[in-house]
Amino acid sequence: AAPSNPVGGRDVIANLWEWNWPSVARECTTQLGPKGYGGVQVAPPQDSVKRQRLGDGSDTILHPWWEVYQAVDYALTSRMGNEAQFRSMVSTCRRAGVKVYVDAVVNHMTGQGDTSYGGVKYARYDYAGLYGQGNFHKYSGDCPSASGGIEDFNNLQQVFNCELVGLADLRTDTSVVRSRVAAYLNKLLGYGVSGFRVDAAKHVGQADLDAIYARLHDTKDGTRPYWALEVFGGGPGRLAPDAFVRSGVVLGLDGVKQLKSAFKSYPTDAAGSIATLRDFGEDSGLTPSRRTLSFVQNHDTERNGDALSYKDGATNRLATQYLLAAGYGRPQVYSAFSFTTADDSPPATPDGMITDAACGSGWTCAHRDRGVTALVRWHNGVGAAPQAHWWDDGANVIAFSRGDRGWVAMNNNTVARTVRVQTGLARGRYCDVVTGGRSCSGTVVAVNGSGVARVTVPAKGTVAVLAASRR
Ligand code: ARE
Ligand code: CA
Known part of the structure; x- marks a missing residue:
């Protein structure tokens, strides 16, 4: 099994979601390292769909943030920069004492488009030189739903083998797919990456996750890779976050909801009751602390109503301070860009390349807030004390x-x-x-x-x- 959270030390991770590589590198040197952060999580670096036109007419954003979650190829040419910039960012961050964790999209490829940021021409189920029809559940007969998509999020076979929002679902149960995915992750480990946030891990399933993990090399730190699995709560039995704890650390997505309810009860103008946090953690039904990556929000939950967000201002800062103080899970501070509609692109050029992060103009920069960095320092100072x-x-x-x-x-x-x-x-x-x-x-x-x-x-x-x- 993958390692548990580190105990004490500089363990706080800044999640600089969709920051471009030069901006992440600069931030590691000028802010994250000096302020006591020990890690940075970055957005999916593999080549992805680059939309050329709007979709079915219901959408109005050409380059929504979610393009990066549709993998086309494992070459590192993305909206955030090219492979050289990625490698240089990783070495710069490591020199600053900041480990790099990568968002790994391994459950699926694309659901739309035909051209990528790397200029690759592809069709759904046909990614030249990497995967063809035989590598997808669409053609293996393993998905039992009529539509080929996940219709019931409580159905094990559907969740594992059918398509999540129309994304071509890889046969991660086969050794061909497992070794290609592992080769991609091993390339990243070879560049100095310390671990992964595994996107849609619930849809890969325990057996396939374990088999992929077993093929991974050690990190340059001389440890096994960190392995943080994205598993939304709500599913029964084997689909529950608790059932993934044996495979890796899991994302604290139920904790996100509890924090929102505590700091600001529904409706949104109510006062909240943080006295409830006395039992926050395992005593409130959450996954074990040493196996949980905890945060106040991430890119999904700041949009779907589950979480507080930068829009909550001082309340969001206070919740972030609480998480850094509490000692439940490995705390992550989320920092991205402001948005008005859920699909909004991060600040980018007209062709979708994300521009340098400028705090205060389009970028929210919670990790730089002095009230937050003070608690990062405090967190490091108290270590593992209960x-x-x-x-x-x-x-x-x-x-x-x-x-x-x-x-x-x-x-x-x-x-x-x-x-x-x-x-x-x-x-x-x-x-x-x-x-x-x-x-x-x-x-x-x-x-x-x-x-x-x-x-x-x-x-x-x-x-x-x-x-x-x-x-
Ligand atoms: C986009 C379009 C779709 C289109 C698709 C393919 O929006 O309309 O069909 O492209 O062309 C993100 C966006 C999606 C986007 C996708 C690909 O959110 O909108 O689709 O990128 O570009 C479930 C999963 C969980 C997943 C959430 C969103 O279990 O893994 O749904 N989260 C991760 C990422 C997302 C990302 C993906 C996975 C895909 O963090 O950002 O999608 O890579 C209950 C269930 C949960 C379920 C949850 C949804 O709680 O129990 O399992 O989570 O509801 O809220
Ligand atoms: Ca799957």
């Missing part, structure tokens, strides 16, 4: 320590709240990393001889101190 000294007001103010290494308080109200709380820390004066950064120029938390502090927590804000930051 939560202790939980306190809440029954509604929207919470506080807890991580062992004796740090203490944090969070306020999801729109006004500041002053609380008197047992911190578990030794007597002393401690510097808040959020308002004070490294210089201790902000809030000071005074802890008395019984471990109690009286603290004012800003509206939609966090106070976070490290035991090591005692003055």
Whole structure:
């Protein structure tokens, strides 16, 4: 089985979704490395469909973000840049102490189009030199649905062998397909990539995922590749996230929903109740912490209503701070581009090439937010220490320590709240990393001889101190 999450250390991943390769490289050097991120996740780098015309008339965007999820070829020519730029990005990030994780599209090829970003001419089920009809479930008779598509997401054979939204489904149960997929992933590992977010892993299934994984080389770090499986919850039995935990780490997609409900209950203008987070994690029915990649949103859930998004402003920042503080799963900070309609392209040239990420103009850059980077630092400082000294007001103010290494308080109200709380820390004066950064120029938390502090927590804000930051 693939490895569990690393314990302690610089484990936070920034998900710079659909950032182009030169921008990711720059960000690794100037921001991610210096701010304590240990990894970056990037969008699918393989060649993909490049639409030449609009579809059936119901769509109006020529180059929607989802082009990259339709693989044409495993050459690394994409909307994000060419192979040389990809390789250079990986080495630059590694030099900055940031490991690179790649979104791997291995369940399927395309559902539309005939020309790729790499200039390859193809037809559905015919990808010259790579796959032909015999490599697809469409022609193997393994898909039992009448339409050839997944009609019932609770049906095992359909979920594994039928087409997800019309995408040509690969026969990952055959050794030919397994070795071609593994050759692609091994090429990436050879370039210095440290692991994968496996797209549509639920549709590949455990047996095929394990067989592909067994063919993978070690990483340049000398470890087995990280293997984070995309499995939406809701399916029964073998289709549930819990049933994939033995194969790899799974994406925390149910946690995403719980975080949204806690920080902002439905309807959207309600206040939420973060006191519920006392049991967030395995106690609230989620997959084991060491086998979960956790986040507040990703590119699907920021669009489908499951998650908070950058549009939630301070509430989204607070939820991100909470995730970094909580210690459940390996935290990932999602950072992409702003959108008005669900299909919107990231900022790009007219022919679809994604332009350099410019924070504040089209790019949301949550990973650069000072309130977020402060909690990345705090997260690294408390390491693997378990939560202790939980306190809440029954509604929207919470506080807890991580062992004796740090203490944090969070306020999801729109006004500041002053609380008197047992911190578990030794007597002393401690510097808040959020308002004070490294210089201790902000809030000071005074802890008395019984471990109690009286603290004012800003509206939609966090106070976070490290035991090591005692003055
Ligand atoms: C596009 C067009 C389609 C067209 C197709 C083929 O939108 O109309 O038919 O192209 O021509 C993304 C987009 C899709 C896009 C696709 C390919 O979201 O709209 O299709 O790229 O360009 C299920 C899967 C899960 C999947 C989600 C979206 O289980 O794996 O659906 N998520 C990943 C990615 C997506 C990506 C793909 C997979 C495909 O993160 O971004 O699609 O590569 C319940 C079920 C879940 C189900 C969920 C859907 O919870 O239990 O299994 O997830 O509903 O919300
Ligand atoms: Ca499949």
